[in-house]
Amino acid sequence: MKNNPYRLLGIGLTIAGAIFAPVAYFIINSIPLTAIALSSIMVGFTSIALASSRPQISPEASQLILETGMENIAALLEELGLNHKAIYLPSSMRDGNAQALIPLSGEIDVRRIKGKIPRRLIVRYGDNPGDMAIAVTAPGGTGLDKMEIKSGPTSSEIEQAVTYVLTGLLDLANSVEVRMSEKQLDIEVTGPKLHFENVRYYRCMGSPIASIVASIASEGIGKPLRIQEESYQKGKNLIRLEVLG
Amino acid sequence: MRIYNRYIVILLLASCLIDVLLAYAKQTDIAVYFTVSVIAYLIITVLFIYLSPRTRRTLSMVSIVFLAGFMVVVVLKVMEVLHLR
Secondary structure, eight states, X not given: OTTOHHHHHHHHHHHHHHHHHHIIIIISOOHHHHHHHHHHHHHHHHHHHHHHHSOSSOHHHHHHHHHHHHXXXXXXXXXXXXXXXXXXXXXXXXXSSOEEEEXXXXXXXXXXXXXXXXXXXXXXXXXXXXXXXXXXXXXXXSSGGGOSSOOOSSHHHHHHHHHIIIIIISOOOSEEEEEEOSXXXXXXXXXXXXXXXXXXXXXXXXXXXXXXXXXXHHHHHTSOEEEEEEEEETTEEEEEEEEOO | OOHHHHHHHHHXXXXXXXXXXXXXXXXXXXXXXXXXXXXXXXXXXXXXXXXXXHHHHHHHHHHHHHHHHHHHHHHHHHHHHTTOO
16 A cells, blocks of 8 residues: 555645645745645545555456456356356345356256356256256356446446446446346447457457456346457457347 | 446546636636536446445435535525625
């Protein structure tokens, strides 16, 4: 916390403003220069406040924890040889958090999902013996119920919730735009800090940003979703979600 | 640009703009500069609704301090108008 740039900026602006204000007012006799010194003190205080409200855990530590979780799921996918795309389920269809369902064989027909999926790693989602899948918590699947801005079924509600999480809470992107049609959601994430990589984990689950978006959107719509397509161009992450069921 | 950096940059730009415009308008009352700056600060802070809850709580405390200063200026001006000072 010692080398926090916001704290250094804040202390610098506040001290400079506090020294310059009496000089400008009493010696130079200039009101506009005194006002600039006052503004400097105000921004300085704000910057110090920002420094003290930043999370204790460093971005490097957060990234390490995220990568550890992803490595574990990737190892599981590799070991089981799973290649199919995951389906993101809302918490109403799961016994607990919103989770991702990766089929052990073939694609999941969401019409076959009966009742709530139990809280286990390997789950049966339908009546057929082959309706088996593994259920994992994707990035963004936890803590959705504790969010101040809740996701809803409209594109603007989803956009607000995703922006709140990606920009405000996690600082993973600059802005988010959501367009919605009947069976499809197009999400444009500007300035993403994590990118898509062509590895098995990303092909199944999507990038961490796409996972977070899919979890929030699925919770808002209350229906299962699949990441249909994900691309990165001109500093934007374009994610296409397919609404199932 | 990170949301915190954007917030600080917008605050700095708004403060500079307000000071330059008021100086250009030959405003000589320091209270006017202060009150306009506080109003701009409050508006910008409210517009950044996507800041984390912890940050917004801290910024609310700073806003209260600035608002108190703003109220002191307003009370002094009212007393001046009413010839109580």
